[in-house]
Amino acid sequence: MTAPKRARSAQPSLDRVDRRILDHLAGHGRSSLADLAEAVSISPSSAQRRLRRLENEEVVRGYRAVLDPIAVDRGLVVHLTVTLVDHTENTVGRFERHIVDLAGLVSCHHVTGDVDYLLRIDLADVEALDVLLRRTLARVPGVARFTTMVATSALVDRVTRV
Template sequence: MTELDHTDRRILRVLQRRGRISNAELAEEVSLSASACHRRLARLEETGTIAGYAAHLDRAAIGLGSNVFVEVTLAAQTEEALEAFEAAVARIPEILECHLMAGSADYLLKIVVADTEDFARLHRKHLARLPSVARLQSSFVLKKVRETTELPV
């Protein structure tokens, strides 16, 4: 883990909100010279503190306005079953996140689809065919109350 000082944290906060900001604007916002800001930014990237840059898309604007969370319980919890399940999940682009869980379900999936019909298609063609699955429990998101990618740094 990289030691982050107050200035590093300020840089990270600004970048999380305005990822396309120029180095000159970033430097001004965090009260550094452009060269000092560039050096810090390069260090944050090299150490992996900044893992990458991405554009946040409006899901509804691209026809993927429904979110579904699916709890998955596996029939077996052998290493082979876990690996086969995780490999299969990685090939389904609608699955945005897959988490191995402690609790009543083995995995929690975050899925994006156009609507309930699209989810039915995804369920038939992919989810129902995932290896070692004993049970799937799906929950549709009715309203997004809060969603952010900003980490509290």
């Protein structure tokens, strides 16, 4: 799956203060400007200008809520590797069209090595995994094989866990 390309005139120039702002926001996305400014030791007006610039340059691409995975039936974290039968445009395109709308899909990366794709899918339980494997993935044309790994704990998960 390819991320959408966006035109940028140049890589944004980030100084030490910008990086401190980004570090703070990564862990405290709902901070007020006053809290952000205090956390990085600048004035609120300076924090607002810098934050607006970082948003306009798409360094900050958005804000989101981190949900309780159990409450939203996504407590089972599954990593899947997928190998395709070939790498033709038709096979790759067909696979990507089937995968992109999977319920619970957190990420899908085209990777190098012995497999073609690495997926993370958060599901309700083992029964949902069985449905995914037997009724969905096994029926996607062009899939040669897949391997399933169920996470038993998370040491670090900066994507979906707080």
